[in-house]
Amino acid sequence: MIAKEHRQTVALQRFAEANAQLLEEIKSLDAREQAQQIQWAFEDQAQAQGLQAWELALELIAESPEALASMRLETHQEVAEALGLGWEEYCHFNELDPAAP
Numbered sequence: 001m002i003a004k005e006h007r008q009t010v011a012l013q014r015f016a017e018a019n020a021q022l023l024e025e026i027k028s029l030d031a032r033e034q035a036q037q038i039q040w041a042f043e044d045q046a047q048a049q050g051l052q053a054w055e056l057a058l059e060l061i062a063e064s065p066e067a068l069a070s071m072r073l074e075t076h077q078e079v080a081e082a083l084g085l086g087w088e089e090y091c092h093f094n095e096l097d098p099a100a101p
Helices: 004-017 020-026 031-048 053-061 065-083 087-093
Strands: none
Touching: 004 031, 004 053, 020 031, 031 053, 053 065, 065 087
């Protein structure tokens, strides 16, 4: 499993590798501008799929459906904790099943 601190970077790399046309379009830009264009395209793709960028990132790096479910749950639990919400309250606000593994 990819360490949390590297998930976004790996997801962006995989996204870029899967989008040869984007890479062709931005090849004349400097590295910083290329990274920015990739980030924007990534965010646009997430939005087009009805996802948050972090959700698309997890989908791109998950090694299995079980790993994806585990990473999603972990992220939701971290957000609930950061917001100071109980798990059931957080699940209610986000239309999640509090019993889901």
